[in-house]
Amino acid sequence: MTLWILGDQLNHAAMQQLSPRRVLLVEAYELGRTPPMHPQKLVLFFSAMRHFAQELRASGREVIYLQAETLAEALGQFFQAHPGATLAQMQPADYGFAERVGAIVEGLGGIYRLLPNRLWLLQPEEFDRWAGNRKTYRLEYFYRFMRQRTGYLMQGGQPVGGAWNYDAENRKAPPPGYQPPAPRRFAPDAITLAVVETVREKFRGHFGSLEGFEWPVTRQQGLEALEDFVQHRLVAFGPYQDALVEQSWSLHHSLLSPALNLGLLHPAEVVERALSEYEKGSIPLASIEGFVRQIIGWREYIYHVYRREMPGLLEANQLQASRPLPPLFWGAPTRMRCMSTVIERARQRGYAHHIERLMLLANFALLYGIEPQALNAWFVAAFVDSADWVMAPNVLGMGLFASPILSSKPYAASGKYIARMGNHCQHCAFKVVETLGEQACPFNSLYWDFMARHRALLEGNPRLGVLYKTWDRRNPKEQAAIRQQAKELRQCIAQGEL
Incomplete structure (x- = not known):
C-alpha cells in the first residue's frame, strides 16, 4: 500500500499511526490555478510539502515526490512505475476531491482506498449523531457539546467559571497608540526560496505579493509559532480579539490557522498547550475560553457543516445578490x-x-x-x-x-x-x-x-x-x-x- 499525503495532511503522528510502506506527495500546479490562490499560500503549501518529504526520507521512509501540471499527469507517472498499486489516502477535507481522484486512480488501473482523517477532533459519524435531523446549526450548542466531550475548561460537569463563553468581556478596543507583541517570523530557507522561484515562474497574475514570506512551513516552526503565541499574545487575546486597528496586522491573534490547516499542528495539542499555560494562573479565563472556542468550536463546526451541506451551500444566495466584485x-x-x-x-x-x-x-x-x-x-x-x-x-x-x-x-x-x-x-x-x-x-x-x-x-x-x-x-x-x-x-x- 502507498499512502498519498495531501498538502493539508502533513502530520508526522498520523504517519506513525498509519505506518505506510511507501508515501506519495504530489505538487499539481492546476490546484493553485483553479481557483487562483495567493502566491504566499502557494509557497506555504509547496514548501511545507517539500520539507515534509525531506523529513520523511530522513526518518527512513520511501518517498515518491511528483511535480506535474495536473493530478492526472502525476498519477499517470505513479502508476506507470507501480501498475495496479493501492493508493490509500486520509479522507480529503474538500468536497468532491475524493470522487475526482478516485475515478482517475481507477481509470489508471489502481485501487483507491479512503482512511479516516484523524486531524479533526470529531469524526463525521460523531458530528452526524449530534446534528441529527437539524436543518440549521447553532455554534453555541455544538460548542457546549465539544466542551463536555473533551473536558476542556470543565469542572464537575460544569464550565469553569460558571459561564460557557465570555464574549461580553472580549469586545474591547486597545488604547490609543497600543502596540501588541510582534509575532514570531520565519526566514525562508533554501527549500522555501526554491519554491518562491517555482511560484514566480508558474503562477502569474495572481492577487497578492510574493515578497516577504515568513509563515511556518515545518512542524518545528509550527511548534515555535504556537509557543510564541502562548507566551506573548494569549494573555490579551480575549479582550482585543474583535478589535479593528491600523497599527497592527496581527494584534494578539494566534496566526496558527495556516499550520493547523496544513496538519503541522493538531488542534488537540494547540488547545492543550494553551490550557497548560492558563493553569499556571497568568492567563485570564476570558482569553483562554475565547481561544478554545475558536479551535474546538468554530473550526470543527465549520468543517462538519460544510461536509454535510455541500454542494448546495456553494450555490446558496437567499438574498439574490448579483453584483460583481468591485x-x-x-x-x-x-x-x-x-x-x-x-x-x-x-x-x-x-x-x-x-x-x-x-x-x-x-x-x-x-x-x-x-x-x-x-x-x-x-x-x-x-x-x-x-x-x-x-x-x-x-x-x-x-x-x-x-x-x-x-x-x-x-x-x-x-x-x-x-x-x-x-x-x-x-x-x-x-x-x-x-x-x-x-x-x-x-x-x-x-x-x-x-x-x-x-x-x-x-x-x-x-x-x-x-x-x-x-x-x-x-x-x-x-x-x-x-x-x-x-x-x-x-x-x-x-x-x-x-
Whole structure:
C-alpha cells in the first residue's frame, strides 16, 4: 500500500499511526490555478510539502515526490512505475476531491482506498449523531457539546467559571497608540526560496505579493509559532480579539490557522498547550475560553457543516445578490480607510483576522450586494489559510447570509460598529457620524438601504425589530435621500471611484 499525503495532511503522528510502506506527495500546479490562490499560500503549501518529504526520507521512509501540471499527469507517472498499486489516502477535507481522484486512480488501473482523517477532533459519524435531523446549526450548542466531550475548561460537569463563553468581556478596543507583541517570523530557507522561484515562474497574475514570506512551513516552526503565541499574545487575546486597528496586522491573534490547516499542528495539542499555560494562573479565563472556542468550536463546526451541506451551500444566495466584485477588492484605490488597509494587508501577507474578514470585508460585500460566489472566490484567492471547507461556510453562511444554516440574521453593521471597535475612522476621508452628504461614511447609507431592501425577510427576526423602528422614525423624504445616496455610492464603487 502507498499512502498519498495531501498538502493539508502533513502530520508526522498520523504517519506513525498509519505506518505506510511507501508515501506519495504530489505538487499539481492546476490546484493553485483553479481557483487562483495567493502566491504566499502557494509557497506555504509547496514548501511545507517539500520539507515534509525531506523529513520523511530522513526518518527512513520511501518517498515518491511528483511535480506535474495536473493530478492526472502525476498519477499517470505513479502508476506507470507501480501498475495496479493501492493508493490509500486520509479522507480529503474538500468536497468532491475524493470522487475526482478516485475515478482517475481507477481509470489508471489502481485501487483507491479512503482512511479516516484523524486531524479533526470529531469524526463525521460523531458530528452526524449530534446534528441529527437539524436543518440549521447553532455554534453555541455544538460548542457546549465539544466542551463536555473533551473536558476542556470543565469542572464537575460544569464550565469553569460558571459561564460557557465570555464574549461580553472580549469586545474591547486597545488604547490609543497600543502596540501588541510582534509575532514570531520565519526566514525562508533554501527549500522555501526554491519554491518562491517555482511560484514566480508558474503562477502569474495572481492577487497578492510574493515578497516577504515568513509563515511556518515545518512542524518545528509550527511548534515555535504556537509557543510564541502562548507566551506573548494569549494573555490579551480575549479582550482585543474583535478589535479593528491600523497599527497592527496581527494584534494578539494566534496566526496558527495556516499550520493547523496544513496538519503541522493538531488542534488537540494547540488547545492543550494553551490550557497548560492558563493553569499556571497568568492567563485570564476570558482569553483562554475565547481561544478554545475558536479551535474546538468554530473550526470543527465549520468543517462538519460544510461536509454535510455541500454542494448546495456553494450555490446558496437567499438574498439574490448579483453584483460583481468591485475594483477595490483587487487593490484599486479607495478613500475608505478601513477597507484599503485590510485589503492591502491581504495583498501583502495573505492574512486578515476574523473580524476584519467578517465585519469589514464581508459586511461591505453584504451591504453592497456582491454575488456570494464571487466573494467566496476572492476569499479563496486572498488568504494563506484559505480552503474550500474554510471559506464556503464562512463566506456564504456567515459573511453574506446567503444561506440561513449558520445564522438567524445577517452580520450587517453600519460605520458605528467599525468606529466603536477600532481607529480606522479617525483619519478617514469620510465622516462616520454622517449618513448623508459627500463626506458621509459609505457604510451608513449602504446599511440602511440594505435593511430596507430586505425588510420582508428580516423584519420578523426579534433581534432586528428595534432597527426597523429606528428606520421608521425617519421621515419619508430622509429615507428616500438615504436610499438614493446608497444607489449613487454603488455606481461609484462599481466604477472604482470611491
